[in-house]
Amino acid sequence: MDTLRRLRNFWIPGVATIVLGSFSNAFAQQSYKITDLGINNSKDNFSMAMGLNNQGWAENMDGTVNPPENSTSTTVSRGHAVISIYGFNIDLGTLGKPNGNSWINWGGINDPGEAVGMSETAAPDPNGEDICGFGTHLTCVPFLWRDGHMSALPTLGGNNGQASAINNRGEVVGFAEDGAVDSTCPAGITNNRIALAALWERGTAEALPLVGNDVDGEAFGINDRGQAVGYSGNCTAATHAVMWKDKTVSVLQDLGGAGSNFAYVINNKGQIAGQVGTADGTTFYAAAWLNGADGAVTNIGALPGDFAAFATGINNRGQVVGNDFDSKFDWFHGFIWQDGVITDLNTLIPEDSNLFIISASNINELGQISGMATVQTGPHAGDIHAYLLTPVNGRIGASMADFARTHPQSVLHGNACSHFLQRLGPGRFER
Secondary structure, three states: OHHHHHHHHHHHHHHHHHHHHOOOOOOOOOEEEEEEEEOOOOOOOEEEEEEEOOOOOEEEEEEEEEOOOEOOOOEEEEEEEEEEEOOEEEEOOOOOOOOOOEEOOOOOEOOOOOEEEEEEEEEEOOOOOOOOOOOOOEEEEEEEEEOOEEEEOOOOOOOOEEEEEEOOOOOEEEEEEEEEEOOOOOOOOOOOEEEEEEEEEOOEEEEOOOOOOOOEEEEEEEOOOOOEEEEEEOOOOOOEEEEEEOOEEEEOOOOOOOOOOEEEEEOOOOOEEEEEEOOOOOOEEEEEEOOHHHOOOEEEEOOOOOOEEEEEEEOOOOOEEEEEEOOOOEEEEEEEEEOOEEEEHHHHOEHHHOEEEEEEEEEOOOOOEEEEEEEOOOOOOOOEEEEEEEEEOOOOOOEHHHHHOOOOOOOEEHHHHHHHOOOOOOOOOOO
């Protein structure tokens, strides 16, 4: 891991200067260079960048999607968490069998290069749960990867859990089971144990409070001030998008829907991005809480013609990125929202990129964006690759969006990428 340490030492001292120099109160429409991060294992056909730090290091989930193009029954049969550093990939491995699986969530890598996620162990889950979601029904535990070594984080008394995000102070959030049967789960639910929002500090797990009589929750994001965000609800609904400050929970404003309310990410100014369910329960939209828990929700909505959307990235400039679905809950477009305007990222990259962006997961303080895209042509056409966008000066000519109007696109169903939320169902983000 000498390479990782050298890269870390080279980048960190200069980051603050670069970031501070790029701040502005207004943002012109930006063009981007797109870098194909590929797939670490040549046998796989899927990679999505789920985490991104301020050095431009991406934490990807790489795996095999079966079948690669399907709008109703796409599943992930294998997967590993991978860190991609300028084309140099580090497979984080697993805590179980050599051919076991590991997976990640939003916000899983910090600036020092520490990473978090969830990993199968070699032990079958005694209750038959399948939290990691690969169909193996092995125990699935939260992990911390540091200095080339993956170690398990404790649960809250149960068998399973997931570490979702880590800040630059090394504080980790996610969820952990306490072992009790969840009485709010209908009969036939595989993952039927209570899952509590969790905070890990110095390797010790602590449950974060939920709202009222809610029994389940998860924390998805944490900033460098220790403020965390996630949801509070029950087995079948994310009833409230929430924020935790000083380990006290606050409900974020929504649109009146009884479910699909999630806060995924919080920046160091306390601004939050996520999603809100519509009052009629038919869909959900990307949302931002620019004044934190004390302010109103901003309904970002979705790109024109798209059916649903959610946001998973926000930087300290208030730029938000996220993901759109079509009416079949196929991943459709990645977007950026700034100055009150939502824009398809495919209109901001040149047509010769050979990648069509179907998601935008994260945005860092340099304005770089990560996510996943469909390969358009060549021997890997139809595969899903992780990408990194880097802002560039100058305007592009014809964009990928112009090219794609007459070019066939691959579709990937929501359950392939919401695989990390096995307690929450495909597309709907609920169990």
